[in-house]
Amino acid sequence: MEITCQQAEGMVSRYIDRNLSLNELESFLEHIEKCTACREELETNFIVYKAIQQLSEDDDSEMDFRLLLSEDLRNARNHIRKIYLNRFLLIGGAVGGIFLLFILVIFLILR
Ligand SMILES: [Zn+2]
Numbered sequence: 001m002e003i004t005c006q007q008a009e010g011m012v013s014r015y016i017d018r019n020l021s022l023n024e025l026e027s028f029l030e031h032i033e034k035c036t037a038c039r040e041e042l043e044t045n046f047i048v049y050k051a052i053q054q055l056s057e058d059d060d061s062e063m064d065f066r067l068l069l070s071e072d073l074r075n076a077r078n079h080i081r082k083i084y085l086n087r088f089l090l091i092g093g094a095v096g097g098i099f100l101l102f103i104l105v106i107f108l109i110l111r
Pocket of ligand 1: 004005006008031035036037038039
């Protein structure tokens with residue numbers, strides 16, 4: 001699903017809070033990859049969020065926010081992939097089960 005910049009901007013904070021649905025997350029990542037303006041918007045928000053988090057955790061180590069963000073985006077993509085893989089395996093398993101049942105029924109009928 002293609003989304004507009006306005007929609008993507010509206011998703012930035014929810015992305016950071018991990019509050020996007022799977023479909024939204026997918027569209028959002030797709031948009032971020034193509035749109036520099038929205039990626040920058042995400043970057044800025046992400047950095048602010050992490051900086052505040054770091055302050056409240058009283059952690060003054062150097063953080064590479066860009067690296068953190070690209071890791072975060074990679075995790076999000078892996079998350080999507082995992083969900084699709086699970087769905088695929090689930091459907092594959094169900095189809096396989098039905099097929100076996102079918103063979104069994106035929107076997108019983110022809111016996
Ligand atoms: Zn955009």
